[in-house]
Amino acid sequence: MSSASSVLQSASPFRVLVVEDDPSFVRFLRESLLTLAAEIDMTAVTRLSSAMAALEAHRFDAVLLDLNLPDSSGLLTLQRILSANDRVPVVVLTGTQDVRQAQDAMRLGAQDWLTKPQPDPDAVLRALRYAVERKRLTDGLIRSQKLEAVGQLARNVAHEFNNLLTTIVGNATVAASASDTHRREHALGEIEQAARRGALLTRQLIGFARPRTAGPAVAEVRQAMTAVRDLCEAVLPRIVAIHLEGQERAWVPLAQEQLEQVLLNLILNARDAMPRGGTITIAATLTSVRRTPGAGEEHSTEPLSDMHVHIEVRDNGDGIPPEALPYVFEPFFTTKGDAGTGLGLMIAKELIEQAGGAIRVVSQHGQGTTIQIELPQRAS
Numbered sequence: 001m002s003s004a005s006s007v008l009q010s011a012s013p014f015r016v017l018v019v020e021d022d023p024s025f026v027r028f029l030r031e032s033l034l035t036l037a038a039e040i041d042m043t044a045v046t047r048l049s050s051a052m053a054a055l056e057a058h059r060f061d062a063v064l065l066d067l068n069l070p071d072s073s074g075l076l077t078l079q080r081i082l083s084a085n086d087r088v089p090v091v092v093l094t095g096t097q098d099v100r101q102a103q104d105a106m107r108l109g110a111q112d113w114l115t116k117p118q119p120d121p122d123a124v125l126r127a128l129r130y131a132v133e134r135k136r137l138t139d140g141l142i143r144s145q146k147l148e149a150v151g152q153l154a155r156n157v158a159h160e161f162n163n164l165l166t167t168i169v170g171n172a173t174v175a176a177s178a179s180d181t182h183r184r185e186h187a188l189g190e191i192e193q194a195a196r197r198g199a200l201l202t203r204q205l206i207g208f209a210r211p212r213t214a215g216p217a218v219a220e221v222r223q224a225m226t227a228v229r230d231l232c233e234a235v236l237p238r239i240v241a242i243h244l245e246g247q248e249r250a251w252v253p254l255a256q257e258q259l260e261q262v263l264l265n266l267i268l269n270a271r272d273a274m275p276r277g278g279t280i281t282i283a284a285t286l287t288s289v290r291r292t293p294g295a296g297e298e299h300s301t302e303p304l305s306d307m308h309v310h311i312e313v314r315d316n317g318d319g320i321p322p323e324a325l326p327y328v329f330e331p332f333f334t335t336k337g338d339a340g341t342g343l344g345l346m347i348a349k350e351l352i353e354q355a356g357g358a359i360r361v362v363s364q365h366g367q368g369t370t371i372q373i374e375l376p377q378r379a380s
Contacts, residue, residue: 013041016128017060019081020093021046021069025116029064032121048072048080055085062128063090064114067105075104079356082109083253083378086217086354089135091127093119109354111135142261142347167194197234217355218378219259221250221284221309228263229282232271239277242267246284250309252375253355262351265344266313266371273317273369281314286377308357311373320363328361 016033020026026044033040043060045051048071051063067077081090089111094101102113111131114124168191175187229242236242252259263282270280287310320328327333331346345361352359357375 013039014062014128015041015043015058015060016062016064017051017054017088018042018044018064019046019048019051019069020044020064020066022066022116029124033124035121046070048077051081052084055081055088060088062131063088064093064124064128065090065110066093067101068094075101075108078105078108078110079253082354083217086255087135087139089131091124091131107353108356138350142351161198164194164198167191217253217255217258218251219254219256221252221259221311222246222248224256224259224263225282225284228260228267232264232267236271237277240271240274241279243279243281244283245281248284248286250284250286251378252309252357253378254351254375258351262348262373263311263313265348269344270313270315270317270369273315273319275318278316281312283312283314285310287374307377309375309377311375313371313373314368315370316368319365319367319369320361321365325361325363329359 018026018029020029030042030044033042043054043058045054046069048069051065054060055063063081065078065081067074069077072080078090078092086109090109091112091114092102092105092110093114093116105113111134112127114127171187171190171194175184175191178184178187225244225246229244232240232242254262267280267282274280287308288306324333329345329349331343349359352373352375355375357373359371359373361369361371363369
């Protein structure tokens, strides 16, 4: 048995969805993969629409995806697959040797890249194994960074709960000793208000720590902005104010929890840049962006003018030193010493780019920082 075939052995079949419209290539894959690894369960479809339906109806361990199909072409094919299910690792199949398209596919979230007409079956098995492992490690890193952000908030939550308990205990003493009805009812009202605030705070924190939910990755921007604002206002120092701008509803190709994680990371960074307090503004607007055709899209019928959502997180803090700006998205780079891991902006960039967006930092030392995010708009 080859080394590649042994890596996919498990108690249950390894389920692969092959999205390919060339029947001879599908036959080659089926025969060669089953010869090397009998535990593979392969499902083949010829159209993107069929692939999206299969991903919604069944669980797969990996996807082998041809970018050029009868109903979709180029990198848009990959983006649509990932918007339908961004949990399953994708290995892209193509007949082109276009290195730039391969790099773009990896940036958008593909885990590996293979060229036709007949890739080595061992190489296909290795690509599947590494795709699954890379996806698992990447998702684990994102989850751990999310818990780190929640942990930062939890320190403030402990202080807030101490204030609430002080309010409850103090007013319970007043209510127990009060002789007049009005004073007793007022104290009981304060107790109820503090208890409700504590319950709300707990729900919000648990909500941010919750695991990803299944389903298409589509986030409502205003909802994410409001949820993050409400949680941060409840736990951050009163010297930090958070304002929202933009009333239009818009949806972007991220899971709701992912967009909230990105915004939370940016707010916590802004908070750290304002030790004396200040204002953080989260703004969202719709913009029209003219795009040029990507590789494989030269003859696509897709419109070249897209609606994008422009999100900004602005602060009036200390800003970023010029010598640090080129490195802010590098993993483990931090200006906070032992207080930071250097993963927040890196994870934000990873999530934004996998959704087909872009992120950049504009900052002047001593005059604040603006994080600018562009994401394609999606239907609700």
